[in-house]
Amino acid sequence: MNNENIIVQIRNLSKHFGKIQALKDITLDISRGQIIGLLGANGCGKSTLLRHIIGLYLADGGTCETFGTDAAKLSPVELGKIGYVHQEGELLGWMTVKQLIRYVSAYYKNWNHHLEEKYISDFNIPLTKRVASLSPGQRQQLAILLAIGFDPELLILDEPASALDPLARSRFLDLLLQLIQSGDRTIIISSHILSDVEKVIDHTLIMKQGEIIRDCSFDSLREEFLKFTITSLNGSLPKNLPFKNIIQCEQNDNKAVMIVQNETEDNLRNIAKNLNCEIEIKTLPLDDLYKIVVCG
Amino acid sequence: MSILIINLKQLYQRISLIVLWLCFIGFLVPIVTITLKGSAGVFGGVFVWYYLFGLFTASIPVEVITKPFTFCLPGHNNIPLKFLSCVCFSSACLFFIIFLFYPEENVAHKLATAMSIAMAGTMFYWLGAWVVFRFPNWQFTIAFMGLLGLSQKFNIPEIVKYIIVKEWLAVICSGIFVNILAYLHWSRKYIARKYCGKMWLGAFDAWNKQRLKVYTESRMVAKNKSWKISPAIESFFIKRITYAGPNFERYIWGSLYHAFAIMFSQQSQSSRGFLIGCILLLCLGYTGSFTINVIFVIPSLMMIQAYMPIHSPMLIAGGRKERFWASFATIVADTIFVLLVTSSFALLSILITPIMPAITISDRELQFTPLDTRFFFIPSLMIPLMITVRLLLHKMPVLMMFVNTIIFGAVWGAVIAFFETKRKAGFVPYVNPLSIMCLIIMAWLIFTLILRHICMKRNLV
Amino acid sequence: MLLEIDHHSGVPIYQQVIRQIRQQIMIGGLKEGDQLETVRDLAARLKVNPMTISKAYSLLEAEGLLERKRGIGLFAAKIKEENKEQIRDQMLESTMNKATVIAIQLGLTEEEAIEYLKKQYRQFNSANEGDKNE
Numbered sequence: 001m002n003n004e005n006i007i008v009q010i011r012n013l014s015k016h017f018g019k020i021q022a023l024k025d026i027t028l029d030i031s032r033g034q035i036i037g038l039l040g041a042n043g044c045g046k047s048t049l050l051r052h053i054i055g056l057y058l059a060d061g062g063t064c065e066t067f068g069t070d071a072a073k074l075s076p077v078e079l080g081k082i083g084y085v086h087q088e089g090e091l092l093g094w095m096t097v098k099q100l101i102r103y104v105s106a107y108y109k110n111w112n113h114h115l116e117e118k119y120i121s122d123f124n125i126p127l128t129k130r131v132a133s134l135s136p137g138q139r140q141q142l143a144i145l146l147a148i149g150f151d152p153e154l155l156i157l158d159e160p161a162s163a164l165d166p167l168a169r170s171r172f173l174d175l176l177l178q179l180i181q182s183g184d185r186t187i188i189i190s191s192h193i194l195s196d197v198e199k200v201i202d203h204t205l206i207m208k209q210g211e212i213i214r215d216c217s218f219d220s221l222r223e224e225f226l227k228f229t230i231t232s233l234n235g236s237l238p239k240n241l242p243f244k245n246i247i248q249c250e251q252n253d254n255k256a257v258m259i260v261q262n263e264t265e266d267n268l269r270n271i272a273k274n275l276n277c278e279i280e281i282k283t284l285p286l287d288d289l290y291k292i293v294v295c296g
Numbered sequence: 297m298s299i300l301i302i303n304l305k306q307l308y309q310r311i312s313l314i315v316l317w318l319c320f321i322g323f324l325v326p327i328v329t330i331t332l333k334g335s336a337g338v339f340g341g342v343f344v345w346y347y348l349f350g351l352f353t354a355s356i357p358v359e360v361i362t363k364p365f366t367f368c369l370p371g372h373n374n375i376p377l378k379f380l381s382c383v384c385f386s387s388a389c390l391f392f393i394i395f396l397f398y399p400e401e402n403v404a405h406k407l408a409t410a411m412s413i414a415m416a417g418t419m420f421y422w423l424g425a426w427v428v429f430r431f432p433n434w435q436f437t438i439a440f441m442g443l444l445g446l447s448q449k450f451n452i453p454e455i456v457k458y459i460i461v462k463e464w465l466a467v468i469c470s471g472i473f474v475n476i477l478a479y480l481h482w483s484r485k486y487i488a489r490k491y492c493g494k495m496w497l498g499a500f501d502a503w504n505k506q507r508l509k510v511y512t513e514s515r516m517v518a519k520n521k522s523w524k525i526s527p528a529i530e531s532f533f534i535k536r537i538t539y540a541g542p543n544f545e546r547y548i549w550g551s552l553y554h555a556f557a558i559m560f561s562q563q564s565q566s567s568r569g570f571l572i573g574c575i576l577l578l579c580l581g582y583t584g585s586f587t588i589n590v591i592f593v594i595p596s597l598m599m600i601q602a603y604m605p606i607h608s609p610m611l612i613a614g615g616r617k618e619r620f621w622a623s624f625a626t627i628v629a630d631t632i633f634v635l636l637v638t639s640s641f642a643l644l645s646i647l648i649t650p651i652m653p654a655i656t657i658s659d660r661e662l663q664f665t666p667l668d669t670r671f672f673f674i675p676s677l678m679i680p681l682m683i684t685v686r687l688l689l690h691k692m693p694v695l696m697m698f699v700n701t702i703i704f705g706a707v708w709g710a711v712i713a714f715f716e717t718k719r720k721a722g723f724v725p726y727v728n729p730l731s732i733m734c735l736i737i738m739a740w741l742i743f744t745l746i747l748r749h750i751c752m753k754r755n756l757v
Numbered sequence: 758m759l760l761e762i763d764h765h766s767g768v769p770i771y772q773q774v775i776r777q778i779r780q781q782i783m784i785g786g787l788k789e790g791d792q793l794e795t796v797r798d799l800a801a802r803l804k805v806n807p808m809t810i811s812k813a814y815s816l817l818e819a820e821g822l823l824e825r826k827r828g829i830g831l832f833a834a835k836i837k838e839e840n841k842e843q844i845r846d847q848m849l850e851s852t853m854n855k856a857t858v859i860a861i862q863l864g865l866t867e868e869e870a871i872e873y874l875k876k877q878y879r880q881f882n883s884a885n886e887g888d889k890n891e
Contacts (some may be wrong), residue, residue: 054611056609076542086609088609099525102534103550103612105554106538109548133513133516199804219769262441277446278858
């Protein structure tokens with residue numbers, strides 16, 4: 001693999017907090033331009049993993065390299081290429097919004113003032129208000145602006161939209177879609193709003209109890225599980241249908257709805273033809289895929 | 297089980313409260329035994345105790361009534377009244393019985409004295425309760441207890457004893473009056489609505505970082521003006537940060553901006569602080585002896601909360617190395633600042649000494665004493681030590697406060713010991729500039745090493 | 758080129774893009790030699806991930822419907838006749854399948870089904886002719 005293109009390289013990373021094992025032996029490569037959806041239940045280690053990538057946490061075992069350097073030793077130049085929206089939403093409450101934006105932008109030479117202005121007017125950011133007086137949603141909007149304002153090469157979004165209202169969320173989604181158009185920007189999004197995430201990502205990482213249980217492209221995850229409906233054309237369906245790798249099945253006399261894993265569409269169609277059935281095949285939305293992968 | 301009983305159960309259900317009550321009993325026993333000997337020495341102690349007892353007792357119903365869901369619970373409006381009265385009545389009965397042993401010949405007078413003490417006690421109890429229900433951050437009033445040190449100077453225990461024992465009728469009457477007032481105050485109809493969902497500090501919230509953060513933020517919104525940063529200060533720092541480039545310097549300026557922007561912007565607040573300092577200087581100056589030198593110690597205590605860009609999830613705090621240098625530089629700047637402030641107070645006290653007149657209070661002549669300049673180094677020794685403790689124990693705030701109190705005690709004890717031994721022996725063998733220099737260097741070395749360890753080898757969030 | 762994306766249809770987006778471009782080429786909406794929008798432009802317009810579009814484009818290229826000219830871009834290709842037939846069959850099959858199944862389920866005979874198709878065909882075609890005449 002081309003090393004130039006790998007932005008984050010994690011090898012056998014593990015992390016304990018007291019007796020709790022937060023991360024277990026994680027190995028992962030993130031290459032430039034990937035838009036990654038990091039999914040998993042609360043407390044499964046998503047934030048912990050992200051904090052390792054930017055060096056806020058130190059690994060107990062294994063290594064984590066970001067931009068080719070040990071994440072714990074990231075220099076200001078490299079940190080200047082990372083945008084991070086963190087879950088806590090901790091900002092500097094004693095400044096006004098305007099002061100905070102000025103303060104943060106002072107750190108970045110390539111601060112995009114045009115983007116800043118557009119963002120402020122799009123999201124109705126109240127500039128003169130004190131940050132402490134903002135609602136959780138407004139804080140998140142501000143945090144997002146501060147993270148994207150300098151066109152970061154690596155953008156890490158840890159639950160960025162959890163407190164946004166529907167309108168702000170759809171604007172945020174549009175913004176993300178704009179951001180991903182420049183092909184060399186890498187984005188990692190951890191979110192529970194899967195219907196939003198699936199419009200943006202091209203790669204999925206699914207975590208469960210500190211381990212990565214899926215690391216694959218979104219399309220291959222989609223093709224791995226197929227949902228289909230077969231309808232018998234003459235009379236009833238046989239009790240035992242000749243499909244393999246069935247995950248879910250609901251059946252009545254002349255109709256069956258099934259989810260199968262690792263089956264090709266052609267194969268399914270052939271079987272249906274032999275049964276003299278009509279078949280309609282669909283891929284699953286991310287919500288359902290996530291449920292199947294996590295719950296087994 | 298009635299609502300009241302469930303609420304009263306809190307008194308012993310929380311372990312921290314049990315520890316607190318044990319402390320209270322620990323203080324009460326000596327106070328009572330000394331008082332029962334008929335000496336005036338700590339006569340007021342009972343009332344100070346009662347006031348503090350009122351504070352912490354009232355913090356329990358206030359915690360309950362400010363929770364938003366309480367509003368919807370039926371019959372909770374008058375729970376603070378019932379709760380407070382219950383505790384008040386039982387404790388007053390207890391005191392009445394205890395002080396029946398007060399050394400008085402006449403039985404009637406004995407009864408009157410015990411009644412008088414119990415009634416006066418309830419007055420202080422209700423004062424404490426009122427403070428809690430009035431001020432969201434009622435804990436600051438505990439700081440005023442420090443002023444009690446002055447009471448001995450001005451013969452206050454004698455006066456208190458005289459009032460309680462001789463003017464018992466007036467005391468009992470005003471006690472009844474205060475109790476009626478308290479009843480009227482807490483039986484208002486809208487109490488539950490007034491406190492519903494309000495930000496109030498509970499008994500132990502001074503050590504709860506999360507609660508304190510929420511509280512500070514709510515203050516920032518309420519007192520918008522006192523958080524204004526002057527544009528000149530802002531642009532000064534922003535320019536430094538912008539032109540510094542991506543190196544240590546930038547992060548040091550950023551951290552200094554954090555630490556000093558508001559203090560330098562708020563001239564009215566700073567001058568108010570200076571005024572309070574001056575008043576403190578005057579009061580302490582007349583207490584005589586070495587007490588005034590506490591001025592060297594107090595600002596160092598306040599620096600426990602000094603800003604350091606270590607545990608920040610914001611990436612503008614920099615990488616680990618930058619966080620180390622910025623924190624180190626900020627603490628150095630803080631120390632220099634404190635040194636400047638304390639030294640200027642010391643200088644001020646020396647300058648005004650010749651013109652300060654002697655004051656005579658109840659036949660004692662009080663002379664103004666200036667600060668002892670030989671102690672000017674105290675901040676530079678205390679600040680690194682206290683910050684080190686904070687760094688090590690930042691996840692255990694109670695323990696941190698405890699250890700820092702020990703450090704404070706040790707330094708202050710050393711100051712007292714210095715004066716006492718000097719008075720007695722005429723010289724102190726080990727205290728000389730060289731040993732002090734060594735101590736200071738040691739303190740900074742330890743601080744630097746631990747700060748470096750935490751910045752480089754620990755989790756930053 | 759007007760494309761429409763439905764996020765909830767259960768069909769992967771790249772397949773929706775492929776189907777619609779294929780259809781455009783087959784019915785002449787995209788003529789041989791017409792240039793397609795760049796991956797980035799199309800992705801920005803459809804508000805989808807650029808990887809999706811580039812995947813759709815490369816599959817269409819492999820299918821022979823699109824032609825890449827180095828340094829210039831992608832163009833609609835000239836389709837060989839035999840390929841054309843095959844693609845047409847594919848497209849029709851999926852649509853006709855559905856109609857046929859419903860007809861069978863409803864219990865229509867073959868003749869009735871054909872009759873229905875004829876009726877429909879005439880109806881739409883005459884409307885078409887009428888348009889042309891005006």
